[in-house]
Amino acid sequence: MAFYVAQFLTGLASAASLFLVASGLSIIFGVTRIVNFAHGAFYMLGAYVAFTLTEYFSGAFGFWGGIVAAALAVATLGVLVEIVLLRRIYHAPELFQLLATFGLTLMVEDLVVLIWGPSDLLGRRAPGFKGAVDFFGQSLPSYDLFLIVLGPAVLGILWLLFQRTRWGVLVRAATQDRDMVAALGVNQKWLFTSVFAVGVFLAALGGALQIPRDAVNHAMDLRIIVDVFVVVVIGGLGSIFGAFVAAVLVSELNAFGILIFPKISIILVFLVMAVVLIVRPWGLFGKREAPARRTPGLTVNPWRPLTSAERLAVCIALLAAAALPVIGGNYAVTVGSEIAIFVIFAISLHFLMAVGGLASFGHAAYFGLGAYGVAFLAKMAGLPMIACLLLGPLLGCLGAAVFGFFAVQLSGVYFAMLTLAFAQIVWSVAFQWVEVTGGDNGILGVWPERWASSPSHFYWLSLGIAALAAAGLRILVFSPFGFALRAMRDSPLRSEAVGINGKRVQWTAFVISGTVAGVAGALFAYLKGSVFPDNLGIPLSVDALVMVLLGGVETVSGGIVGAIVYKALNIWLVSQTDLSKLVLGGFIVLIVVAFPKGIVGTLEMIRHRHGGGSSEASSETRLMGSRIETAE
Amino acid sequence: MKLSVQGLNSHYGPAHILFDVALEVGEGEVVALLGRNGAGKSTTFRSIVGLVAQRSGRIVFGGRDVSDRPTHEIVRSGLGYVPEERRIFTDLSVEENLEVGRQPQRPNAPYWTCEKLFTLFPNLGEMRHRAGGRMSGGEQQMLTIARTLMGNPSLVLLDEPSEGLSPKIVEQMVAAIQTMKREGVSMIVSEQNLHFARLISDRAYIIERGRICFGGTMAELDARPDIRDAHLSL
Numbered sequence: 034m035a036f037y038v039a040q041f042l043t044g045l046a047s048a049a050s051l052f053l054v055a056s057g058l059s060i061i062f063g064v065t066r067i068v069n070f071a072h073g074a075f076y077m078l079g080a081y082v083a084f085t086l087t088e089y090f091s092g093a094f095g096f097w098g099g100i101v102a103a104a105l106a107v108a109t110l111g112v113l114v115e116i117v118l119l120r121r122i123y124h125a126p127e128l129f130q131l132l133a134t135f136g137l138t139l140m141v142e143d144l145v146v147l148i149w150g151p152s153d154l155l156g157r158r159a160p161g162f163k164g165a166v167d168f169f170g171q172s173l174p175s176y177d178l179f180l181i182v183l184g185p186a187v188l189g190i191l192w193l194l195f196q197r198t199r200w201g202v203l204v205r206a207a208t209q210d211r212d213m214v215a216a217l218g219v220n221q222k223w224l225f226t227s228v229f230a231v232g233v234f235l236a237a238l239g240g241a242l243q244i245p246r247d248a249v250n251h252a253m254d255l256r257i258i259v260d261v262f263v264v265v266v267i268g269g270l271g272s273i274f275g276a277f278v279a280a281v282l283v284s285e286l287n288a289f290g291i292l293i294f295p296k297i298s299i300i301l302v303f304l305v306m307a308v309v310l311i312v313r314p315w316g317l318f319g320k321r322e323a324p325a326r327r328t329p330g331l332t333v334n335p336w337r338p339l340t341s342a343e344r345l346a347v348c349i350a351l352l353a354a355a356a357l358p359v360i361g362g363n364y365a366v367t368v369g370s371e372i373a374i375f376v377i378f379a380i381s382l383h384f385l386m387a388v389g390g391l392a393s394f395g396h397a398a399y400f401g402l403g404a405y406g407v408a409f410l411a412k413m414a415g416l417p418m419i420a421c422l423l424l425g426p427l428l429g430c431l432g433a434a435v436f437g438f439f440a441v442q443l444s445g446v447y448f449a450m451l452t453l454a455f456a457q458i459v460w461s462v463a464f465q466w467v468e469v470t471g472g473d474n475g476i477l478g479v480w481p482e483r484w485a486s487s488p489s490h491f492y493w494l495s496l497g498i499a500a501l502a503a504a505g506l507r508i509l510v511f512s513p514f515g516f517a518l519r520a521m522r523d524s525p526l527r528s529e530a531v532g533i534n535g536k537r538v539q540w541t542a543f544v545i546s547g548t549v550a551g552v553a554g555a556l557f558a559y560l561k562g563s564v565f566p567d568n569l570g571i572p573l574s575v576d577a578l579v580m581v582l583l584g585g586v587e588t589v590s591g592g593i594v595g596a597i598v599y600k601a602l603n604i605w606l607v608s609q610t611d612l613s614k615l616v617l618g619g620f621i622v623l624i625v626v627a628f629p630k631g632i633v634g635t636l637e638m639i640r641h642r643h644g645g646g647s648s649e650a651s652s653e654t655r656l657m658g659s660r661i662e663t664a665e
Numbered sequence: 666m667k668l669s670v671q672g673l674n675s676h677y678g679p680a681h682i683l684f685d686v687a688l689e690v691g692e693g694e695v696v697a698l699l700g701r702n703g704a705g706k707s708t709t710f711r712s713i714v715g716l717v718a719q720r721s722g723r724i725v726f727g728g729r730d731v732s733d734r735p736t737h738e739i740v741r742s743g744l745g746y747v748p749e750e751r752r753i754f755t756d757l758s759v760e761e762n763l764e765v766g767r768q769p770q771r772p773n774a775p776y777w778t779c780e781k782l783f784t785l786f787p788n789l790g791e792m793r794h795r796a797g798g799r800m801s802g803g804e805q806q807m808l809t810i811a812r813t814l815m816g817n818p819s820l821v822l823l824d825e826p827s828e829g830l831s832p833k834i835v836e837q838m839v840a841a842i843q844t845m846k847r848e849g850v851s852m853i854v855s856e857q858n859l860h861f862a863r864l865i866s867d868r869a870y871i872i873e874r875g876r877i878c879f880g881g882t883m884a885e886l887d888a889r890p891d892i893r894d895a896h897l898s899l
Contacts, residue, residue, distance in 0.1 A: 199764060199767075202757065202761045202764045202765060203765060205754070205756060205757060205761070206754045206757055206761075206762075206765045208756075209754050209755065209756055209757075210752055210754065212716065212736075213748070213752040213754070214765060215735075215736045215737045215740075216714060216716060216736055216737075216740060216746050216748065217740060217765055217766045217812065217813070217816060218737050218740035218741040218766075218768050218816050219737055219765070220737045220738075221737065320756075
């Protein structure tokens with residue numbers, strides 16, 4: 034019994050930091066509507082800076098002062114980020130803000146290694162809390178007891194801050210209607226900045242307080258951000274009390290999950306999240322919200338099928354691409370295959386996001402399922418390659434059918450979070466079900482048959498399938514099904530009113546998109562000759578998002594261009610510099626600030642401005658600019 | 666002149682909504698802006714306080730050109746705005762809603778406190794801690810006016826204050842507006858209801874399809890039944 038109580042208390046202690054970080058994220062989202070992906074990075078920076086400060090200053094005062102000073106320093110950095118970067122993109126579609134903060138995260142990851150080195154750092158123990166307390170024969174670190182008290186204390190302070198101060202009242206008002214707050218004479222800019230500062234302070238404090246418990250390392254950010262997303266989604270975005278309850282719930286699930294279901298401990302949390310979202314899509318303590326700003330499909334120039342001249346240009350481009358093995362060596366051709374595969378992956382997500390208005394944050398799940406499908410069929414059933422390529426993606430299709438059914442019940446940020454959770458479940462299964470998937474060791478030796486084994490043959494195969502997939506999805510965009518899907522994206526109510534079964538249409542789109550991603554995964558398995566859990570991981574899902582946003586969500590061909598540019602840049606950077614993440618992150622941030630419409634969107638705008646010259650074209654460009662304003 | 670608007674043009678995307686709107690409000694004056702649904706009354710107000718991004722024209726408030734200032738700055742210089750949709754903060758209590766609107770005292774404008782507003786709108790005083798979302802439409806309308814008055818404005822843009830209210834509440838609203846006027850608050854009140862407008866205003870403008878098509882005293886308006894019948898639904 035005492036053991037279980039001790040386990041419970043350990044869970045409570047872990048909840049403290051999680052709550053701090055999650056409440057910060059929640060506050061920031063509530064007011065600015067930014068899902069701050071960089072929140073994990075600020076948490077990590079808090080830990081690193083606190084490590085340095087507590088090493089430098091001795092004594093109890095040095096330690097506790099160092100913790101607080103670290104949080105303050107990182108909060109100052111947060112203010113800088115807000116003023117320099119975020120202020121420019123508050124009016125951009127919300128996914129762009131996510132992309133920008135993701136770019137920041139990448140930069141911070143490399144900077145941290147640059148400054149503090151790649152190895153884990155062990156911080157000082159907290160003065161006054163170095164020992165352990167005997168609890169009916171179980172020993173509990175006294176620092177854990179400190180954290181257990183700290184969690185509710187911070188909750189209380191935040192409650193006072195929000196209920197009893199003018200700043201708190203303004204923040205709560207802005208959470209509901211920020212334009213009205215401005216119309217009452219409040220300067221939104223500084224309100225947003227202060228909110229961001231408080232949120233980042235909480236994240237950094239959460240990180241700083243971890244140093245006596247855990248080693249500081251450069252992977253802390255992604256680990257915490259996934260947990261934090263789960264916490265705010267379970268608790269309800271924008272609810273601090275919800276963040277507290279959910280942080281405790283998640284920490285206890287982790288603490289006891291290990292004991293009861295060691296195999297599926299990681300899954301347990303995500304299962305709970307999925308259940309909560311299905312039963313209460315706005316979280317336990319969140320409020321049902323009006324649909325989010327309709328950003329992904331903000332198309333003003335209606336899409337049109339290609340003209341014959343453009344078709345010719347596409348064919349020429351395809352032929353030029355097919356000529357790559359003639360001019361390039363084996364390495365270039367292999368890179369070309371990888372890019373072609375990622376084009377397939379990106380257009381599958383682009384289809385879902387641009388046409389369906391559904392931003393999946395776990396699209397790698399279906400990519401990876403396709404890859405595992407091929408690996409199972411090839412290694413266990415011993416099927417020929419053609420059969421594997423045809424049947425393997427069906428696993429992605431199946432996964433998309435099951436998860437998509439639940440996911441399309443939601444929309445906006447919650448849809449994104451649920452797809453993220455499902456992807457994490459699939460990843461956990463692949464990671465932990467060692468007997469079948471080989472766990473971390475993956476499945477090796479999935480090589481193409483002779484006819485496709487040379488780099489150029491495989492390249493042509495990938496390119497051909499990519500062209501087919503792009504053509505197929507394009508046909509879908511201009512089919513009655515595509516119209517229905519776009520109608521649902523632009524106005525769910527009106528679509529339902531004209532007799533479109535909206536959820537069914539979205540579900541179908543999700544399954545199509547998942548299957549195409551599965552095709553990409555299947556090819557990828559053959560390209561690499563192996564399958565690993567990484568093929569379903571969150572970083573890969575984020576890669577897909579970046580490709581789509583980079584190309585431009587509002588365009589039809591954005592996915593293709595985005596995938597080519599991003600993947601080529603990525604591969605080239607990795608070969609050129611050790612700081613590829615820093616450069617890539619900086620590049621992403623730059624793109625978001627300078628070209629918020631993505632590459633293709635920007636090119637189209639330039640073409641409209643210069644090429645057309647007619648008054649109609651210029652009014653259209655103006656129209657595009659203004660729509661973003663009115664969408665606020 | 667308290668407020669002078671000249672050559673105001675506004676667009677929503679490709680749609681041109683306001684065409685060279687011009688109007689003036691004198692110190693302590695209450696002016697009605699009359700027009701049918703969709704005539705451009707709300708857009709005029711939203712443009713004056715800077716909530717419409719695409720606008721051009723000259724807006725001089727209290728001797729200062731505020732045409733290019735951000736919303737919060739315009740409001741802080743003493744130009745209060747009461748939106749038609751009320752936009753009460755539903756999660757906040759009555760007192761907290763008022764707190765959001767609070768601004769420092771201004772030398773040239775009446776000074777309002779919660780207590781003073783509770784005597785102006787006695788209903789609100791009885792529900793200080795009630796959440797904004799749990800009030801009736803009439804109570805919300807009073808709260809939204811009170812909230813704007815907390816900013817101690819010298820001029821208030823009041824967008825359709827009588828809309829959707831019961832006759833009894835409308836009576837209270839008339840009384841409240843008359844009190845505000847006595848205290849020295851200038852106002853532009855947009856209305857579809859000529860009867861209501863007549864009770865409170867000194868002068869009136871009529872707006873139709875984004876253009877001002879009449880401006881004059883209430884007596885002058887009454888002398889032109891043709892204009893009244895052509896542009897207002899009675």
